[in-house]
Amino acid sequence: xxxxxxxxxxxxxxxxxxxxxxxxxxxxxxxxxxxxxxxxxxxxxxxxxxxxxxxxxxxxxxxxxxxxxxxxxxxxxxxxxxxxxxxxxxxxxxxxxxxxxxxxxxxxxxxxxxxxxxxxxxxxxxxxxxxxxxxxxxxxxxxxxxxxxxxxxxxxxxxxxxxxxxxxxxxxxxxxxxxxxxxxxxxxxxxxxxxxxxxxxxxxxxxxxxxxxxxxxxxxxxxxxxxxxxxxxxxxxxxxxxxxxxxxxxxxxxxxxxxxxxxxxxxxxxxxxxxxxxxxxxxxxxxxxxxxxxxxxxxxxxxxxxxxxxxxxxxxxxxxxxxxxxxxxxxxxxxxxxxxxxxxxxxxxxxxxxxxxxxxxxxxxxxxxxxxxxxxxxxxxxxxxxxxxxxxxxxxxxxxxxxxxxxxxxxxxxxxxxxxxxxxxxxxxxxxxxxx
Amino acid sequence: xxxxxxxxxxxxxxxxxxxxxxxxxxxxxxxxxxxxxxxxxxxxxxxxxxxxxxxxxxxxxxxxxxxxxxxxxxxxxxxxxxxxxxxxxxxxxxxxxxxxxxxxxxxxxxxxxxxxxxxxxxxxxxxxxxxxxxxxxxxxxxxxxxxxxxxxxxxxxxxxxxxxxxxxxxxxxxxxxxxxxxxxxxxxxxxxxxxxxxxxxxxxxxxxxxxxxxxxxxxxxxxxxxxxxxxxxxxxxxxxxxxxxxxxxxxxxxxxxxxxxxxxxxxxxxxxxxxxxxxxxxxxxxxxxxxxxxxxxxxxxxxxxxxxxxxxxxxxxxxxxxxxxxxxxxxxxxxxxxxxxxxxxxxxxxxxxxxxxxxxxxxxxxxxxxxxxxxxxxxxxxxxxxxxxxxxxxxxxxxxxxxxxxxxxxxxxxxxxxxxxxxxxxxxxxxxxxxx
Numbered sequence: 001x002x003x004x005x006x007x008x009x010x011x012x013x014x015x016x017x018x019x020x021x022x023x024x025x026x027x028x029x030x031x032x033x034x035x036x037x038x039x040x041x042x043x044x045x046x047x048x049x050x051x052x053x054x055x056x057x058x059x060x061x062x063x064x065x066x067x068x069x070x071x072x073x074x075x076x077x078x079x080x081x082x083x084x085x086x087x088x089x090x091x092x093x094x095x096x097x098x099x100x101x102x103x104x105x106x107x108x109x110x111x112x113x114x115x116x117x118x119x120x121x122x123x124x125x126x127x128x129x130x131x132x133x134x135x136x137x138x139x140x141x142x143x144x145x146x147x148x149x150x151x152x153x154x155x156x157x158x159x160x161x162x163x164x165x166x167x168x169x170x171x172x173x174x175x176x177x178x179x180x181x182x183x184x185x186x187x188x189x190x191x192x193x194x195x196x197x198x199x200x201x202x203x204x205x206x207x208x209x210x211x212x213x214x215x216x217x218x219x220x221x222x223x224x225x226x227x228x229x230x231x232x233x234x235x236x237x238x239x240x241x242x243x244x245x246x247x248x249x250x251x252x253x254x255x256x257x258x259x260x261x262x263x264x265x266x267x268x269x270x271x272x273x274x275x276x277x278x279x280x281x282x283x284x285x286x287x288x289x290x291x292x293x294x295x296x297x298x299x300x301x302x303x304x305x306x307x308x309x310x311x312x313x314x315x316x317x318x319x320x321x322x323x324x325x326x327x328x329x330x331x332x333x334x335x336x337x338x339x340x341x342x343x344x345x346x347x348x349x350x351x352x353x354x355x356x357x358x359x360x361x362x363x364x365x366x367x368x369x370x371x372x373x374x375x376x377x378x379x380x381x382x383x384x385x386x387x388x389x390x391x392x393x394x395x396x397x398x399x400x401x402x403x404x405x406x407x408x409x410x411x412x413x414x415x416x417x418x419x420x421x422x423x424x425x426x427x428x429x430x431x432x433x434x435x436x
Numbered sequence: 437x438x439x440x441x442x443x444x445x446x447x448x449x450x451x452x453x454x455x456x457x458x459x460x461x462x463x464x465x466x467x468x469x470x471x472x473x474x475x476x477x478x479x480x481x482x483x484x485x486x487x488x489x490x491x492x493x494x495x496x497x498x499x500x501x502x503x504x505x506x507x508x509x510x511x512x513x514x515x516x517x518x519x520x521x522x523x524x525x526x527x528x529x530x531x532x533x534x535x536x537x538x539x540x541x542x543x544x545x546x547x548x549x550x551x552x553x554x555x556x557x558x559x560x561x562x563x564x565x566x567x568x569x570x571x572x573x574x575x576x577x578x579x580x581x582x583x584x585x586x587x588x589x590x591x592x593x594x595x596x597x598x599x600x601x602x603x604x605x606x607x608x609x610x611x612x613x614x615x616x617x618x619x620x621x622x623x624x625x626x627x628x629x630x631x632x633x634x635x636x637x638x639x640x641x642x643x644x645x646x647x648x649x650x651x652x653x654x655x656x657x658x659x660x661x662x663x664x665x666x667x668x669x670x671x672x673x674x675x676x677x678x679x680x681x682x683x684x685x686x687x688x689x690x691x692x693x694x695x696x697x698x699x700x701x702x703x704x705x706x707x708x709x710x711x712x713x714x715x716x717x718x719x720x721x722x723x724x725x726x727x728x729x730x731x732x733x734x735x736x737x738x739x740x741x742x743x744x745x746x747x748x749x750x751x752x753x754x755x756x757x758x759x760x761x762x763x764x765x766x767x768x769x770x771x772x773x774x775x776x777x778x779x780x781x782x783x784x785x786x787x788x789x790x791x792x793x794x795x796x797x798x799x800x801x802x803x804x805x806x807x808x809x810x811x812x813x814x815x816x817x818x819x820x821x822x823x824x825x826x827x828x829x830x831x832x833x834x835x836x837x838x839x840x841x842x843x844x845x846x847x848x849x850x851x852x853x854x855x856x857x858x859x860x861x862x863x864x865x866x867x868x869x870x871x872x
Contacts, residue, residue: 062832092833124630124633133591148577154573160865223592
């Protein structure tokens with residue numbers, strides 16, 4: 001019977017067997033100590049017997065072992081217990097010196113990024129590195145639990161599409177049995193269609209973008225959460241759902257994984273259930289006044305403004321998350337609803353968190369005739385096969401609806417406090433990287 | 437304040453407003469009845485006022501409305517209540533006659549498949565059709581909850597790969613900034629690598645296969661659950677996890693959604709916590725004896741045998757799920773472990789359910805030297821970039837491990853009792869279908 005590392009302290013006085021990887025070896029006062037890592041953490045083991053010490057010779061970090069010994073209280077050991085009189089059984093010997101140090105705190109400097117990803121197979125065994133991806137797994141779980149409790153239905157929509165539907169952006173193309181297919185950049189059209197059946201839907205899946213720039217912000221494959229909800233009374237309903245989700249997920253994460261976040265030097269959480277809301281025009285004005293850097297002629301938000309308004313809200317309003325609303329008409333996409341009270345703006349909000357946009361949350365145009373007109377105004381052909389089916393849903397009756405795309409990689413990055421979205425991704429893909 | 441259809445019965449005597457789609461209109465004894473559909477179900481409404489009846493004229497099924505009226509007990513109405521003295525507010529008018537009948541029980545005959553998928557945008561509004569995808573959403577949820585409670589970490593691995601790693605099978609290729617990339621057929625290599633960090637991992641995501649045959653069993657894009665677990669004592673541990681998952685998910689589904697399953701004419705569940713296990717050789721022998729159709733010279737299982745053994749186990753052993761173990765060496769893939777007790781067989785089990793394979797659950801070869809030899813024996817180049825990183829994980833120490841790929845579409849199909857895997861998929865993709 002295997003005992004997990006975290007359970008050793010509950011077995012004081014008993015003989016137990018742990019199974020895991022040798023994580024550290026050291027000599028101290030004539031005694032050999034090893035740490036063994038398993039999925040639950042580390043356990044410290046004292047090797048006294050000469051024969052057992054001999055077994056360790058030539059074996060490297062990563063060696064897979066069973067260790068049987070007596071559980072003894074030891075406040076200085078991880079978990080407050082260690083194994084004595086240990087007997088080793090080598091399951092998988094490792095002879096090569098590992099290419100990375102498994103035990104060091106993470107040090108994600110920008111100049112080390114290539115080394116980091118080239119050695120991802122190994123460095124993800126680092127306890128600190130692991131925590132990032134355990135937190136990512138939990139964030140996925142909390143998001144889904146929140147959405148299920150709000151009656152969202154999970155959908156799985158195709159990533160292989162018949163030609164590009166949204167023009168402009170970079171799209172991967174492939175040969176599909178002799179015709180051209182493209183890889184989906186988002187489930188935008190499908191999730192809107194599904195409002196007609198389930199009202200509230202979500203999907204977590206890959207999104208593909210042939211992003212030719214080499215930055216810390218962009219990947220050619222990312223994980224997106226997409227939600228869509230119908231029968232909203234207005235745009236504000238979408239914002240409320242988004243803030244409620246982010247607040248619920250983050251407060252739960254800091255509560256249940258506070259220690260892991262602290263050990264990763266994640267920032268303290270500064271958040272209230274209601275996130276401040278500013279229009280783009282208001283941000284331009286506030287930023288210009290505060291910095292003397294005039295952005296009042298800007299249409300979109302600048303990255304400097306995104307950082308500034310988050311800092312401002314954190315200091316003055318107790319919130320690291322901010323909605324910026326009423327984007328100017330220049331940014332309008334055909335499926336978004338123009339603000340009826342100010343047709344120079346769109347009912348589109350960005351959710352900023354710790355200085356960057358993590359989600360874009362617009363309301364949609366749900367009137368068939370207006371939607372077709374908006375397509376034509378933008379030179380989009382409503383009879384394109386990718387749109388024909390989309391428009392069917394509107395013709396058959398779609399209620400007022402809105403939703404958001406939510407960048408999971410970026411959310412994990414900003415939650416943990418990493419430099420790059422790629423550090424929050426197990427195997428990032430960009431223009432220069434297609435492996436491992 | 438909106439009241440959901442399912443909540444009307446709790447508001448008897450009160451004036452409430454429901455929002456939804458007109459689902460049915462009919463005249464009965466001089467009264468106009470409409471059913472309104474929302475995400476929670478149907479509510480029946482009696483329209484008495486002439487002016488209100490007039491509003492309905494020319495409006496089709498699918499019209500989006502708010503209806504305000506008094507909630508009245510009515511045992512014959514869905515949910516046991518209906519609205520009287522109703523006042524209609526048309527939110528989105530619908531003028532075209534819908535292309536499909538929204539209210540009919542599903543009738544998935546094989547000759548109707550193209551009509552079904554061409555009209556998916558509309559027919560998913562059908563209450564019966566919807567149930568399939570609500571059940572699918574729940575199956576996803578139950579699987580994840582089971583895996584989290586068993587300490588699996590959710591991972592998200594790239595679908596864009598540097599060239600084909602597993603030779604032979606049909607692979608989609610695309611241009612990736614001037615180099616060739618392929619679409620992942622499974623997260624096989626990544627999930628094994630991740631055993632080195634988390635021991636137990638899973639992923640639910642799309643899998644791509646350029647499947648040139650047009651059958652009811654194959655799609656070019658499917659949703660796969662992939663799990664991998666380390667520190668197993670033997671192959672049996674993998675089987676136990678798989679049967680425990682399937683048993684837990686199915687019994688919970690039949691408990692919580694028994695009515696929906698019944699209304700879809702899903703088969704009754706015949707299952708025990710322990711699934712019967714037969715070797716491939718045993719099935720050949722039993723089948724040959726029972727049917728006089730000699731399969732003892734066959735290597736793989738035949739489709740007829742898969743159906744037969746499931747029927748046999750259902751009738752005689754009280755289980756619609758069966759493991760078939762010890763596949764012949766001819767089917768061996770390089771990463772699978774050869775049975776040390778019988779090197780003519782592989783430690784590979786298929787999980788059959790209601791006549792088809794829903795999961796393939798092998799143990800892996802975790803010894804670096806043996807693995808490299810198995811690759812070479814199969815003419816696979818261990819220095820291929822796709823394998824270089826994979827092998828790093830073994831060199832650094834990987835414990836005995838195994839896992840399974842689990843076809844979610846097929847599992848939903850067989851659970852609900854559908855004819856084709858495509859009927860369990862919102863927007864199926866095959867050689868002839870890339871839309872909607």
